[in-house]
Amino acid sequence: MDQGRRGFADLVAIMARLRGPGGCPWDREQTHASLRPYLLEEAYETLEAIDAGDARRLREELGDLLLQVVFHAQMAAETGAFTIDHVVAELSDKLIRRHPHVFAAEDAATADAVLKRWETIKASERPRDERGGARAGHADGALGGLPRTLPALALAQQMQARAARAGFEWTGWPEAAAKAREELDELERARAEGPADRVADELGDLLFAMAGLSRLLAVDGEQALRAACERFRERFARLERAVRATGRSLADCGPDELRAFWRAAR
Secondary structure (H helix, E strand, C coil): CCHHHCCHHHHHHHHHHHHCCCCCHHHHHCCCCCCHHHHHHHHHHHHHHHHHCCHHHHHHHHHHHHHHHHHHHHHHHHHCCCCHHHHHHHHHHHHHHCCHHHHCCCCCCCHHHHHHHHHHHHHHHCCECCCCCECCCCCCCCCCCCCCCCCHHHHHHHHHHHHHHCCCCCCCHHHHHHHHHHHHHHHHHHHHHCCHHHHHHHHHHHHHHHHHHHHHCCCCHHHHHHHHHHHHHHHHHHHHHHHHHCCCCHHHCCHHHHHHHHHHCC
16 A cells, blocks of 8 residues: 555554454553543644644644544444444534535624524534433533533633623623622632632632633633743743752742742743
């Protein structure tokens, strides 16, 4: 097989061979549950490649991510649940169904209009029970379908964005900022009065309010926080180098000295 001409069908066949008799012992032992950490890892490595703006690395990481999709589909095919062809066909149908402004006669002039229509169509697709409510395992309403396994900050932003599209929105920045200040005041009171579970609740409310501010600023809070973490990492490394240059360790320095090193590490 010409390596430069291998396509999607070849990838599916390779995966089937790895899982089949005489294939790879490790691949044959895997389950949907055992592969879960790798799916998360590959998704995050793909995000890193995007952040780095590295096209070659992105191509490689997208391949690793695609492997996870093909791997899970192959395991499902072995049990008769579904095949990769079912996955592709269902995705294609979904894209056509949720883009009536492209594949049908409906109009959507803006990205916001597209998102609102997407959510409406998505809500209509959720399984219903005989009484019209959401079927067990499927959340109802505007927030239905949001995976609870999303990173908490991303989940908070998506929940608030969906609520806003449904009409539950701040009147503007001043109201949202006032809510964040109110939550900080409540956290201060909880810290002074306790108990610990109340402190945790109030901290959660403050973080949720801050996620709302990032959305109103049209800033991806997840990315903003990651960038802040990276800035802290680099600045802290400079602080450590500066301390080591004096022949001491961080443990040898007092709080005032460390603050001075921190200011100098800008």
